[in-house]
Amino acid sequence: MRIETAITRLLGIDLPILQAGMSWASSNAALPLAVSRAGGLGVIAAGPMRLPALAEAIDAVREGTDRPFAVNIPLYRQGADEVLDLLEEKRVPILIASQGGPKKYLERFKGIGTTCLHVVASEEHALKAAGAGVDGLIVVGGEAGGHPPTELVSTLVVTRAVVRALAGAVPVVASGGFADGAGLAAALSLGAGAANFGTLFMATPEAGLHPAYKQAVIAASSTDTRTVGRGFGMIRTLSNPFAERMAQAEAAGMPAGDRRALFAAGTLKMAALDGDVAEGKVEAGQSVGLVRLIEPAGDVVRRITAEYLAARAGLPGSDAATEPRDAAVAAAR
Ligand SMILES: Cc1cc2nc3c(=O)[nH]c(=O)nc-3n(C[C@H](O)[C@H](O)[C@H](O)COP(=O)(O)O)c2cc1C
Incomplete structure (x- = not known):
């Protein structure tokens, strides 16, 4: 193919x-x-x-x-x-x-x-x-x-x-x-x-990746990620105690030095190798909800x-498709 x-x-x-x-x-x-x-x-x-x-x-x-x-x-x-x-x-x-x-x-x-x-x-x-x-x-x-x-x-x-x-x-x-x-x-x-x-x-x-990381990915929905670490190499990660703490520190305006230390305390390696999906950075995109x-x-x-x-075949105008698609639209009305 x-x-x-x-x-x-x-x-x-x-x-x-x-x-x-x-x-x-x-x-x-x-x-x-x-x-x-x-x-x-x-x-x-x-x-x-x-x-x-x-x-x-x-x-x-x-x-x-x-x-x-x-x-x-x-x-x-x-x-x-x-x-x-x-x-x-x-x-x-x-x-x-x-x-x-x-x-x-x-x-x-x-x-x-x-x-x-x-x-x-x-x-x-x-x-x-x-x-x-x-x-x-x-x-x-x-x-x-x-x-x-x-x-x-x-x-x-x-x-x-x-x-x-x-x-x-x-x-x-x-x-x-x-x-x-x-x-x-x-x-x-x-x-x-x-x-x-x-x-x-x-x-x-x-x-x-540790099996716990993979399980966290397939269990998550598309609203379960957040971005944290703005200013120090922001990441998108699954929401977990580490990310929550980081988000709270950001919302509270914690001084940059302390925030940086908090951000560095959790690592991708902790989640990926050790399976610590609570305190590590469980980096993942919004598409987790589709996996x-x-x-x-x-x-x-x-x-x-x-x-x-x-x-492609399901797009309007494609040979294969127009019928069932139109029927579905009609039924939805
Ligand atoms: C766990 C994880 C680690 C990543 N590490 C890198 C990296 O080392 N280098 C890089 O250029 N991008 C890295 N990325 C970003 C990906 O290359 C890619 O841009 C991103 O995963 C695409 O979004 P998606 O997860 O929605 O498919 C990483 C992404 C994830 C989820």
């Missing part, structure tokens, strides 16, 4: 489905390998990884498939330069950089033929990155898990804003809130060449594809 877009052509993949780089959850070989094998793009999240573990994961994905995969690096991480050196040495096919500017890495990676995607959350940053010469952009909206944009502009709006501003100069991946094939159809309708799925892929056996079961990642890719085809 192939669904061709500007992004699939750029990345050399069959399906416009990206598994988002997620610290801990995709800081392994298993999840990216399963997604790339199924025709999407698997992404190793280098954020929390030590160099030997990262090298091993890259080798393991390469041994498991000859299809493309990517490595995500948040440029603010400690030791980012050493990670970039390793990625250059390993000649990774695709680099996805977030949380920083493209100048730091672009020339050297383009020089060795790596395709460079840059993560942005606004029109302004999209234009800057495109002007610097990145090959593609991942545009993140307010629904997203992890670090959504500060002003929480929705994916619906920010994707359109970026696509309009770029006028086709650089292909775009939409990120934040996508959890099924209807979401993929929506992303492509907005002018994106693919959708990035984060929260959805946390609910897979391959994700490197109900733990399913192998390859099956997730195949399900998104089938749902995408059904969603």
